Amino acid sequence: MTTEENINKIWALIQSSNFEKKTYWELRFYESIPSSLQSKSYIDHILETVKNLPNYTYFYFGQLVNWQKNYPTLFEKILILTNERIKVENIKIVFLSSIFRVHYTSLGKNLSTIKEAYLNQIRFQNSFESSGEGLINIIKQDNSFLLDFTKTVYQEDLNFPHKLSGIWEISTIEKQLEPVFDFIISKTTWYNKTNLNNFFVNIDLKYLKRADAFILKYISNDLTNTKKISLMLDIARNQRKQLVDKILITFVSSYPSLSLFKEIRWQSSTTISSGNTFFGDIHASFWQKILSVIENADLGYKTLEIKQYLRKKIKEYLDKADKERRDKFIFGD
Incomplete structure (x- = not known):
């Protein structure tokens, strides 16, 4: 589409009849218009297409990136429209996570709109954004959104991003x-x-x-x-x-309280044994390391009760290891 005349002819052809996936072809049409031939009238058409997107449409903002230079508020207007349709019509319009990462600065200044759009997407897609980069972009502008987001995830049983170390x-x-x-x-x-x-x-x-x-x-x-x-x-x-x-x-x-010390999960709930290694030895070795750390810290008498408890625990596990060895000798593997 190298001339305005060609653009208008193709648009008229698309609009001349109703056919399946018409909005898809309209979006492909907008994507193909070079920036030098873009016009305000087609911005109105783009927004009308968004208004007509069917339920559970996958909408790719990347298709419209070439419109951003001439019409920098376009993505913000699309977010507002999709949020409204999702809320009022109870439909799903699905985005790629890149909209909140790659195109975040194109989404406008209305942070409430961006937050609402992000929460909609994590509701629609179980693995919307494993990296959490888009979420962090929002939190950089409003730190309090981290707690709002977390509460929404737990209250609605949604998936938490796998990586949030960018925080x-x-x-x-x-x-x-x-x-x-x-x-x-x-x-x-x-x-x-x-x-x-x-x-x-x-x-x-x-x-x-x-x-x-x-x-x-x-x-x-x-x-x-x-x-x-x-x-x-x-x-x-x-x-x-x-x-x-x-x-x-x-x-x-x-706070060297023995009763509280016993309540703390010092050891992982997963213990693996293989070959000639016995569970008793594994546990005894773990608690011996804990005891050694405390002894090397030289904290004096206040840890005496905890150290006595650990020595008793170590002996119990060593005795269990001896029993494991006897049982293996007598009964085999």
């Missing part, structure tokens, strides 16, 4: 993370690889100290909350192994 690019995010973590923990009934881990997957090296400091400060705020400590340990085991010992020392040096 640490935001210099003041710690203040918003605390209520988010509190909320997730309040909804968590298991202790292995929860959504809390997603904030720490492959963190950029320059943010590691901040992330580590956040975890240690977060547990220090309430050392009687054993569920919180257990879940921070799960993060450390899966993402930041260097933190495990620091969490242990933070607890026993500040």
Whole structure:
């Protein structure tokens, strides 16, 4: 389509009859118009096409990128229209996640519209955005959206992005993370690889100290909350192994309560044994390491009760390992 005359002829042809997937062909038509031949009248046609999109249409903003230079508010107008149709007509208009990543700056200044559109998409698509980059773009403009988003995910049983470590690019995010973590923990009934881990997957090296400091400060705020400590340990085991010992020392040096110590999930719920390795030995070795960390910290008499408990626990597991060995010798594998 190299001339205005050709453009008008093709448009007239498309409009001359009703046929299946007409809106699809209209969008392909708009995509093919070179920027030098774009006109305001076709902006109105584009918006009319959006108004006529059938239920469960996959809408690709990339088709209209070449219109952005001449009509920079186009994507914002499309978002407003689709939000309204989704709300009023109860239909699904599905986007690629790239709209909130690659084309985010083209979506306009109305943050409420962008938030609504993002939440619509995570409702429509189970794996809408595993990287979380689009979500982080929104949070950079409004930190409080992180908590709103998290509550929506849990209340509506939606999928949480697999990776949200980009959140640490935001210099003041710690203040918003605390209520988010509190909320997730309040909804968590298991202790292995929860959504809390997603904030720490492959963190950029320059943010590691901040992330580590956040975890240690977060547990220090309430050392009687054993569920919180257990879940921070799960993060450390899966993402930041260097933190495990620091969490242990933070607890026993500040609040060396044996009853609370017993409630904390110091050990992963998954233990694997193979070959000539016995479960008793594995557990004994784990608790011996815990004891060694505490002893090396030289915290004095205040950890005496915990150390006595650990020595007893180690002996019990070593005895179990001996029994495993006897049983294997007598009964075989």
